[in-house]
Amino acid sequence: MNxxxxxxxxxxxxxxxxxxxxxxxxxxxxxxxxxxVAEIQALLELPFSELMYQAQTVHRAHFDPxxxxxxxxxxxxxxxxxxxxxxxxxxxxxxxxxEAGKLMGVDAVRSAALEAKAAGATRFCMxxxxxxxxxxxxxxxxxxxxxxxxxxxxxxxxxxxxxEGHAEILRDAGLDYYNHNxxxxxxxxxxxxxxxxxxxxxxxxxxxxxxGVSVCCGxxxxxxxxxLQRAGLIAELxxxxxxxxxxxxxxxxxxxxxPLANQPDLDPLEFVRTIAxxxxxxxxxxxxxxxxxxxxxxxxxxxxxxxxxxxxxYGEKLLTxxxxxxxxxxxxxxxxxxxxxxxxxxx
Ligand code: SAM
Ligand code: DTB
Ligand code: SF4
Numbered sequence: 001m002n003x004x005x006x007x008x009x010x011x012x013x014x015x016x017x018x019x020x021x022x023x024x025x026x027x028x029x030x031x032x033x034x035x036x037v038a039e040i041q042a043l044l045e046l047p048f049s050e051l052m053y054q055a056q057t058v059h060r061a062h063f064d065p066x067x068x069x070x071x072x073x074x075x076x077x078x079x080x081x082x083x084x085x086x087x088x089x090x091x092x093x094x095x096x097x098x099e100a101g102k103l104m105g106v107d108a109v110r111s112a113a114l115e116a117k118a119a120g121a122t123r124f125c126m127x128x129x130x131x132x133x134x135x136x137x138x139x140x141x142x143x144x145x146x147x148x149x150x151x152x153x154x155x156x157x158x159x160x161x162x163x164e165g166h167a168e169i170l171r172d173a174g175l176d177y178y179n180h181n182x183x184x185x186x187x188x189x190x191x192x193x194x195x196x197x198x199x200x201x202x203x204x205x206x207x208x209x210x211x212g213v214s215v216c217c218g219x220x221x222x223x224x225x226x227x228l229q230r231a232g233l234i235a236e237l238x239x240x241x242x243x244x245x246x247x248x249x250x251x252x253x254x255x256x257x258x259p260l261a262n263q264p265d266l267d268p269l270e271f272v273r274t275i276a277x278x279x280x281x282x283x284x285x286x287x288x289x290x291x292x293x294x295x296x297x298x299x300x301x302x303x304x305x306x307x308x309x310x311x312x313x314y315g316e317k318l319l320t321x322x323x324x325x326x327x328x329x330x331x332x333x334x335x336x337x338x339x340x341x342x343x344x345x346x347x
Contacts, residue, residue, distance in 0.1 A: 035238045035281050041231040043277045048269065052306055055276035059308035062283045067343045068305065068333060069123060069286055070314035071156070072116035076144060077103045077128035077137075078320060083160075085183075086192045086259040087220055087252055089320050090129040096257035098320050103128070103140055110147040116315060117151050119326050122342050124148045125156040125179060125216075127319045131195070132161040142173035149174035156216055156246075161196070161204045167211035177246055178208040179216040185232030188225045192260075205240065215240070218248035218290065221274050222266035230274055238281035246311070247278050247285045251292025253321045268300045272307050279308025284345035286311045294322050298332055305336060310343045 043051065059065055080100025081090045089096040113124045126144060130137065141157055148155040157170065158179035167178065183189070186198045208215055217240070219233045237247060251271050254261050271292075278287050288311035289304045316325050324332075333340060 032242060033238075033281075035235050037228070037231050037235045040234050040238070040277055040281060041228055043280060044227055044231055044273050048273070051273060051276050052303075055279045055308045056306060058280050058283045059310070062345045063310055063343050065310075066337065066339050067310060067341045068338050069288070069311035069343055070121045070329075070340050071123035071125055071288065071311060072112075072119070072121040072315040073125050073127060073313050073318050073323075074104075074109065074112050074116075075129070075317075075319040076109060076126040076141070076157075077101065077130065079129055081129035081131060081160075083131050083195045084193060085195075087223060087255075089255040089258060091258075094257045094259070096255055100129075103137065104144070106143050106147045109144045110151065113148045113151045113153055117153050119315070120330070120340055121153065121314050122340075123154040123156060123177075124151075125158065125177075125313075127179075128157070128159045129319075130160040132163065133159045133166065135163075135166075138162075138166045138169050142169050145170060145173040145175045158216075161200055162207050164207065167207045167213055171211045171213045175213055177214045177216040179246075179248070180204050180208065181218050181220070181248065181250075182233060182236050183219045184223060184225055185229035186236065187232060188223070188229045192223055214246065215244040216246035216248065217244040218246075218250065218278075218288070220250040220252050220291070221271055222252035222263065222292070223260055224263055227270070230270075231277075234274070234277050234281055237278070243282045244285055246288065247282055248288040248290040248311075249275050249278055249309075250290040251296065253291050253294070253318070255321060268296065269303075271296075272300065272303045275304045275309050276307035286343055288312060291318050291321070291323075293324055298335075301332065302336055305338060 078101045079090045079098040080092055082092060084091055084093040089098045116124055145155045154176045156177035156179055182201050184192055189198045205215060221230055254263055287309050289309040290313055313323055314329055317323055
C-alpha cells in the first residue's frame with residue numbers, strides 16, 4: 001500500500017513511517033499508531049504533571065529538547081477573503097479594519113526573507129487571504145517561493161484550497177511545506193465556518209502530500225470548543241497517514257469585528273495540555289506554539305516548551321496581528337536555556 005498517495009484518516013495499524021524532510025519515496029513502512037478520540041481525551045485529562053512527564057519523555061526520545069525553530073510569517077496578499085472563518089480578521093464578511101491588498105512582488109518578498117534570515121529565522125512562511133488561488137496566482141507565488149529559497153531559508157506557503165496541479169507547480173519552485181490547517185474538530189467546524197467544509201481541507205492536504213510537499217497542518221484552540229472537540233481535532237491530525245511534519249497549534253487571537261472577538265478566555269493550562277497531546281500523538285512532528293503568544297505569559301510559553309513545542313512564529317507580526325518582538329523572544333529563549341535552530345527528529 002502506498003500511503004504517500006493518500007492522506008485520509010488512518011484506518012490500519014501499518015502505515016508509512018513518518019519521516020520529516022525526506023521525500024515520500026524515502027519513507028519506510030513501519031507502524032504509525034492510530035488514535036481514538038477517547039484515548040486522546042484521556043491524555044488531556046491526565047494529572048498535569050503526568051501529562052508533562054509523558055510529553056517531555058516523548059519529546060526527548062525524538063528531538064534535541066533544547067532546540068526551537070524560528071519561523072517568520074509574511075502576509076503576501078492581505079484581506080478581502082470571501083470565506084467566513086469566524087476567527088479571521090481577513091474575511092470580507094467582518095468589519096475589522098484590515099484593508100485588502102494585492103499580491104506582493106518578488107523583490108519585496110526577497111527583502112523580507114533576507115531580513116528574517118538575518119534575524120535568525122530558518123523558515124519563511126507566506127500567507128495569502130484567498131479561498132483558493134487561481135492558476136495565475138499559483139504561478140506568481142511560485143516566483144516568490146523561488147526568491148525565498150534563493151536566500152537559503154525553508155519555504156512554506158498557505159494559499160487556501162489547491163486545485164489539481166497547483167501543488168506540483170509550488171513543489172517545482174522549491175516549496176518545502178504547504179500550510180493548510182484543519183482548524184477544529186469536524187463536529188465544531190460548521191459552527192465557525194460555513195463557506196467550506198472539513199472535507200475540502202482534507203482534499204487539499206491529499207494534493208499537497210501527493211505532490212511530495214511536506215504538510216504543515218494544525219488548528220486553533222480557544223474558539224469555544226469543548227475538551228472533547230479539542231481531542232477530536234488532535235485525533236484528526238494524528239491519524240492523517242502520515243501525520244503532518246509540522247503542526248501549528250494556534251491560540252485564538254481575538255480580533256475586534258470578528259464573531260469570536262468576545263470569546264471567553266480559555267484556561268492557559270488547557271492550551272499547554274493541547275500542545276502536550278499534539279507532541280505525544282505526533283512524536284516526530286515539529287509542534288509550533290503559534291498564534292496567540294502576544295497575550296501569553298512567559299511562564300505559559302515556558303510550559304509549552306516543556307510540553308514539547310519546538311517551533312515558534314518569530315517576528316513582530318503574524319499575518320495582520322502583532323506577535324512578540326524578536327528581541328523579546330530571543331531573551332525568553334535564552335532565559336529558558338533554549339537554542340534556536342532546525343529541529344530534525346532522530347530516526
Ligand atoms: N486563507 C488560507 C487558509 O485559510 O487556509 C491561508 C491563510 S489563513 C489566515 C491561515 C490560518 O491562520 C488559518 O487556518 C488559521 O488557523 C489561522 N488564523 C487566522 N486567524 C486567526 C486568529 N484570529 N487566531 C488564530 N489563528 C488564526
Ligand atoms: C498558522 O497556523 N498560523 C499562522 C500561519 N499558519 C499562516 C497565521 C496566524 C494568523 C493570526 C491572525 C493574523 O495575524 O491575522
Ligand atoms: Fe480567508 Fe484563510 Fe481568513 Fe478563512 S482563515 S477568512 S480562508 S484568509
